[in-house]
Amino acid sequence: MSKMAGNTLREAGEGISPGRDLGPLVERVLEEGADVFFRVDSPLGPVFVAAGSRGVTCVDRAGIPEDFVRRYRERFGRLLVPAGEREGGFVRRVAAALAGRRVEVPLDLERMTPFQRRVMRVVRGIPRGEVRPYGWVAREAGSPGASRAVGNVMARNPVPLLVPCHRVVRNDGTPGNYGFSPQEKVRLLREEGVPLEELSGSPYAATPTTGVFCHATCRHARRIQPENRIPFRSPADALDAGFRPCRVCRPAAV
DNA sequence: TGATTGACTCTCA
DNA sequence: ATGAGAGCCAATC
Structure with a gap:
């Protein structure tokens, strides 16, 4: 950890004459500049999680810490230092959220466009164990028809x-694609109890x-009893059959 | 500005 | 069933 911090600070220290004491720089960086990260x-x-004062900025599979720090600087233009004691509570919070517990974690999505942020907010509300289509996310985000653009955000x-x-x-x-791999997506959803095979072909x-x-x-x-359950391929089919959309999951525009 | 891109979604053989 | 093709939208360069 301390070795890594040393590397980070050396990189941050461009413009600082060699041999100068880095102590004050450490303090300045921690007080006003650097984001923190932890595993x-x-x-x-x-995974590595990075966060600034506004919240979490980045989650990625843990690899070599130095690589993460370097990529972070390239992508966010910010210095990254290991989290310390002060962030202990925050780290535990994030860990709990990642473990699937319903814990609020502040996110820093400042860098995203308004559309991207709306999409992120909608997706954040999809409960564990449930799934929603790209097209639904687009409509909920206020851009019906933008399912492909939603995919780009994801x-x-x-x-x-x-x-x-x-x-x-x-x-x-069907599950569709996923950044880490479609297989990983399937595994995550199975872990959350999503009945994928039952879903495929009749998601309503x-x-x-x-x-x-x-x-x-x-x-x-x-909660529908199996004997009462009528599967549908699309909202249009369900509407044609005389059903109205659920007010909780809003499978179709009212 | 216009062309290109893509974790999508229809339609039609 | 399944795959090609076209349409679509927001971002990016």
Whole structure:
């Protein structure tokens, strides 16, 4: 750890004459400039998490710390130093969130465009164990028809898991692609209890008892008794059959 | 400004 | 069923 900090500070010290005491620089960097990072376990395995004063900026698979720090500077233009005692509570919070607990973690998405931020906010609200299509995310974000653009946002999601982009799937109920690998997406969703095979081909479900249809993984849909469950391939089919969209999971525009 | 790109989504053989 | 092709939207250069 201390060795790594040394490297980081050396890089930060461009313009500082050799031999100068770096102590004051350390303090200045910690007080006003540097973001911090730490390593923590996650469903994707060990990851590095970086955060600034506004919140988490980046989550990525843990590799060589120096590489992470270097890439971070290239991408965010910010210096990165290992988290210390002061960040202990924050680190535990992030660890809990990554472990799947419903803990609020502040995110710093300042660098993203308004559309990208809206998409991130929508995706963040998809509960564990549930999935939603790209097209639905687009509509919820205020840009119906922008499903492909949503895919582009997901592909560059700086904070995977914290914004659960693995829960965004294709409209036909198949998992679709994922930055780390489609297999990884399937594994994560299985771990969360998503019945992928049941979803594929009929990602919507209705029950005559209420006349409502849902995304098949909506918490309401999952309570439908098997004998009452009517699967649907698309919202249009469910509407044609006389069902109305669930107000919780909003499978179609009202 | 215009062309290109792509974790999408339809339609039609 | 399955795959090619076209349409689409926001970002990027």
